[in-house]
Amino acid sequence: MFLTQDYAIRPVPEAERKPFLNVSVTTGAWVIAMSTLWTGSVLAQGMPFAMVVNATILGMGILVAYGAFMGWLGARYGVSTTVLAREAFGRVGSSLLGIVFALTLGIGWFGWQIAFFAQTLATMFPDAWLASYQPAVVWGGSLMILTAFIGYRALSALSMFAVPLIVALSAWGLWVSLGAATQATPLEATMSLFEGVSIVVGNAALGAVIFPDLTRYARTASVGALATCGGYFLGGVLAVLAGAAITASAGTAAGNLPAAMAAVGMGFFAFLILLFAQWTTNDNNLYSGALGLANVVRLPKSVLCIAMGVVGVLIALSGVENYFVPYLNFLSSYVPPIAGVVIADHWIVKRVLEQRDYKFGPGAQHAGINWLAVASVLAGGFLGGSLGFGITPINAIAIAFVLHAGGSVLLRMVGLSAEIGRSVEDHTGF
Numbered sequence: 533m534f535l536t537q538d539y540a541i542r543p544v545p546e547a548e549r550k551p552f553l554n555v556s557v558t559t560g561a562w563v564i565a566m567s568t569l570w571t572g573s574v575l576a577q578g579m580p581f582a583m584v585v586n587a588t589i590l591g592m593g594i595l596v597a598y599g600a601f602m603g604w605l606g607a608r609y610g611v612s613t614t615v616l617a618r619e620a621f622g623r624v625g626s627s628l629l630g631i632v633f634a635l636t637l638g639i640g641w642f643g644w645q646i647a648f649f650a651q652t653l654a655t656m657f658p659d660a661w662l663a664s665y666q667p668a669v670v671w672g673g674s675l676m677i678l679t680a681f682i683g684y685r686a687l688s689a690l691s692m693f694a695v696p697l698i699v700a701l702s703a704w705g706l707w708v709s710l711g712a713a714t715q716a717t718p719l720e721a722t723m724s725l726f727e728g729v730s731i732v733v734g735n736a737a738l739g740a741v742i743f744p745d746l747t748r749y750a751r752t753a754s755v756g757a758l759a760t761c762g763g764y765f766l767g768g769v770l771a772v773l774a775g776a777a778i779t780a781s782a783g784t785a786a787g788n789l790p791a792a793m794a795a796v797g798m799g800f801f802a803f804l805i806l807l808f809a810q811w812t813t814n815d816n817n818l819y820s821g822a823l824g825l826a827n828v829v830r831l832p833k834s835v836l837c838i839a840m841g842v843v844g845v846l847i848a849l850s851g852v853e854n855y856f857v858p859y860l861n862f863l864s865s866y867v868p869p870i871a872g873v874v875i876a877d878h879w880i881v882k883r884v885l886e887q888r889d890y891k892f893g894p895g896a897q898h899a900g901i902n903w904l905a906v907a908s909v910l911a912g913g914f915l916g917g918s919l920g921f922g923i924t925p926i927n928a929i930a931i932a933f934v935l936h937a938g939g940s941v942l943l944r945m946v947g948l949s950a951e952i953g954r955s956v957e958d959h960t961g962f
Contacts, residue, residue, distance in 0.1 A: 538683030539748075540826040540833035542961035543610035543892050549751040552759050554688050559603075559746050560763030561691035563736050564698050564771045565813035566652065566789070566806060567645075571735045572775025573789050578723030581713045584776045587725055591732025592768040598929055599740030599764060600757040601875045606744025607756025611892050613742045613820070614827040615961070617870065619890045620877035620936075622899035623955035625906050629870060630824035632863055633742070638821015638840040640860040643847035645814040646673045650848065652806055656790045669848045675811055677841035680818040681834050684749050687815060694808035695767070701801045702774040709774075709781035709796050716780040730923045736768055737925035738864055741871045745820045771809075818844070830962055868925040869912030872932030873905045880937040885944055893957060900953020904943070908935040 539548070575584045605616055614633065617626040650668035657663035662671070679686040740760075747756035775789060782795035793802035822836040829836075847853050882888055891897075909932055916928030943950055 538685075538833055539610075540612065540823050540961075541615055544748050545610075546751075548749065549610075550688065550749045551751060552755050552762075554692070555607075555747060555750045555755060555759035556763035557695045558684075558688045558691045558763070559743065559760050560767030561687075561695050561812035562739050562746070562816045563764050563768040563813070564695065564702075565645075565809050566648065567813075568735060568768060568771035569702075569775035569778075569805075569809070570789055571731060572772035572777075573779040573792070574731060575723070575728050575772070576713070576716075576718065576776040576780040578718055579725070579728055580718060581716065581776060581780055583725055583728065585773065587728030588732055588769050588772040588776075590725075591729045592736075592765045592772075594729070594733055594923070594926060595736055595740045595768070596761045596765045598871055598875070598926075599743050599760050602741060602871055603743040603747040603750075603760035604753045604757040605874065605878060605890075606747035607750035608753035609890055609892055610748045611744065612748060612823040612827070613744045613870075614824045615892060616744050616890070617874060618827075618892070618898040618955075619882065620874050620902060621905045622901035622951060622953070624901040624953075625899075627828045628906070630827040632866065633824030634821045634828070634836075634840065636821070636860055636863050636867070637738075637742075637817045638825065638836075639843050639847070640856050640863075642676070642814055642817045642821065642841065643844035644853045644857065644860070645810060645817065646676070646844060647848040647851070647853045649806065649810040649814070652790060653803070656794075656803060656806070666849060669845060672807075672810070673841065673845040673848065676815040676818060677837060677845075679811070679815040680822065680841065681837045683819070683833065684746070687746075687812075687819060688749075690808075690815070691812055694812050698805055698808050698812075699767075699770060701798070701805050702770055704801075705793065705796060705798055705805075706770070706774040706777045709777040712781035713777040716783065718780075732768075732772060733923050733925055736764070738867050739816075740764065741867050742820050745823050746816075830960075865917065865924070865928070866909055866913035869909045869916065869928040869932030872912055872929035872934075873908050873936045876933045876937040876940075877905065881940045885940060893961070894959045896957045898955050898957075899951035900955055902950050903952060904939045904950030905936055908932040908939065911935055 614626050614630040617629050646669055649672050650665045653663045653668045654665050679690050743760050750756035779792045782792035784792040818841055822833045825836045826833045912928040912932030915931050917924040
């Protein structure tokens with residue numbers, strides 16, 4: 533159907549591309565989530581508000597520094613992250629990434645975020661039946677599935693309505709809390725600036741990797757890069773600072789943001805922030821998971837959205853979502869180095885060594901698998917958190933970049949290739 537036509541595994545046609553504001557607001561909606569507000573709440577417990585500001589700006593700056601490259605690539609070629617990865621990882625390698633995205637974003641984190649939404653709502657409105665846990669899981673999950681099912685059109689339409697509302701309400705919460713927040717003494721003044729930056733980066737590192745899922749709709753490559761910088765950076769900074777200021781002003785514990793919002797007089801507006809912040813973020817999680825799986829199986833993205841969404845809702849209803857968190861964290865640690873490989877592959881391997889651009893569409897050829905790219909991601913994910921210094925996701929990206937670029941140069945010098953087999957895209961993009 534036209535309603536759900538979303539070019540899941542084909543380049544988005546030029547006629548369907550969107551302007552800067554549309555893409556910027558849609559990417560901003562991804563990072564404006566309750567988890568980002570909670571990040572600010574955690575920071576406020578461990579450092580003065582002025583240091584929170586510095587940590588937030590530095591952390592979000594790091595994210596958009598590499599996210600801009602991914603956003604540029606998505607817009608330049610008009611394809612999703614997993615389709616883009618066909619050039620770097622090969623057809624089989626990109627399918628492995630699609631499975632990881634489906635398990636982490638489309639099912640695991642989607643189910644966890646639904647449960648998080650319902651638990652928070654039940655805490656805020658303990659006497660309302662619709663806000664009790666199980667009903668909230670069902671209707672909240674259904675809303676998130678609906679927009680992901682339709683695709684980018686629905687994501688952007690919801691974002692264009694919800695983001696200005698969330699921004700206005702969060703800015704108001706920040707404003708009424710700012711005076712008290714700047715004078716407040718942290719309950720546990722034990723966090724360094726570097727630790728604060730690490731927390732900010734860790735909260736949103738995965739989203740910056742999969743920017744192409746949204747920026748493929750940008751009119752030009754520069755629009756894709758700038759839109760991610762503008763939307764993701766500004767949205768993230770506002771959400772973190774609002775969460776920090778509200779918590780510091782109210783003097784509540786970091787885990788009790790709803791109570792802090794109530795203490796500063798936000799009341800029903802806190803519910804609106806919760807609803808739309810979670811909706812605009814979690815539908816993107818499901819959307820990216822479905823795009824990833826569409827690169828693996830010959831099923832429409834809309835069908836995959838429903839299937840994975842239902843599984844996520846069932847996980848939340850069963851109350852077992854927290855048992856999956858260690859496994860989700862483990863798998864998610866291998867997502868950031870994907871950006872390092874893709875960036876190295878496009879600008880070093882293809883542009884410099886092979887002197888060509890990426891190619892997608894009917895007849896486009898890709899390797900069956902690029903073992904060096906896969907090995908670089910595995911090494912980056914494993915070593916990123918094992919170095920004992922630096923920021924884990926950034927370590928992983930840097931390691932993967934160096935290994936893939938350096939390994940490709942060395943192999944070329946000795947006349948070898950990391951590519952095994954060949955694959956050709958058919959008329960459907962598969």
